[in-house]
Amino acid sequence: SQKIEQNSEALNIQEGKTATLTCNYTNYSPAYLQWYRQDPGRGPVFLLLIRENEKEKRKERLKVTFDTTLKQSLFHVTASQPADSATYLCALVRSSASKIIFGSGTRLSIRP
Amino acid sequence: DAGVTQSPTHLIKTRGQHVTLRCSPISGHKSVSWYQQVLGQGPQFIFQYYEKEERGRGNFPDRFSARQFPNYSSELNVNALLLGDSALYLCASSPVAGASYNEQFFGPGTRLTVL
Numbered sequence: 001s002q003k004i005e006q007n008s009e010a011l012n013i014q015e016g017k018t019a020t021l022t023c024n025y026t027n028y029s030p031a032y033l034q035w036y037r038q039d040p041g042r043g044p045v046f047l048l049l050i051r052e053n054e055k056e057k058r059k060e061r062l063k064v065t066f067d068t069t070l071k072q073s074l075f076h077v078t079a080s081q082p083a084d085s086a087t088y089l090c091a092l093v094r095s096s097a098s099k100i101i102f103g104s105g106t107r108l109s110i111r112p
Numbered sequence: 113d114a115g116v117t118q119s120p121t122h123l124i125k126t127r128g129q130h131v132t133l134r135c136s137p138i139s140g141h142k143s144v145s146w147y148q149q150v151l152g153q154g155p156q157f158i159f160q161y162y163e164k165e166e167r168g169r170g171n172f173p174d175r176f177s178a179r180q181f182p183n184y185s186s187e188l189n190v191n192a193l194l195l196g197d198s199a200l201y202l203c204a205s206s207p208v209a210g211a212s213y214n215e216q217f218f219g220p221g222t223r224l225t226v227l
Contacts, residue, residue: 004154005177025212041220042220042221043116043202043218043219043220044142044155044202044218045205045218046215046217049214049215089154091154098115099155099157099160099168099170100145100157100158102147102154102155102157103154104152104153104154105154106151
């Protein structure tokens with residue numbers, strides 16, 4: 001069955017360091033991969049989308065990579081700040097489907 | 113501009129009851145999707161509607177149904193509630209039909225508790 005795995009435990013990072021979150025998938029061939037941020041009690045907020053033919057995407061202090069051979073995406077937050085503390089979700093979708101599959105998320109904590 | 117709005121914010125029901133959740137998309141957005149998010153898990157896709165037509169359905173029983181109105185607002189209905197239906201129900205809107213691979217805008221959700 002299709003499976004998406006994100007960092008199994010919460011990630012605790014010192015302010016100013018780079019946080020790297022992992023999204024691995026099996027039995028799936030996504031055409032697109034998205035990353036969202038979710039704060040407690042709120043809906044997810046879209047951050048970045050990367051297509052299967054793109055290796056890397058950047059937006060301000062965020063960088064996403066997509067390796068379809070390894071079936072993995074890495075999400076980097078550079079120069080991390082306490083305000084970056086949140087749960088980050090990866091989501092996969094095939095081009096032929098309207099259905100989107102989310103991972104369970106990784107809780108990132110940035111300590112001052 | 114107003115974002116996606118959902119009502120009610122919180123809801124408590126008992127097993128066997130029926131519930132209707134409502135969503136108003138961002139003005140100009142014609143696509144609405146519904147998700148169920150259980151505590152500690154990621155959102156799980158339930159339905160997608162575009163121009164009042166169902167465009168996608170997740171692996172949920174027939175107790176779950178939805179519709180989209182001419183003004184693009186949407187309702188999610190759940191019949192014969194079970195304890196396991198307790199979750200945060202999220203609505204997301206998008207301006208285009210291919211909502212899954214375009215940016216989606218999520219509402220704050222409706223927290224449903226089934227006792």
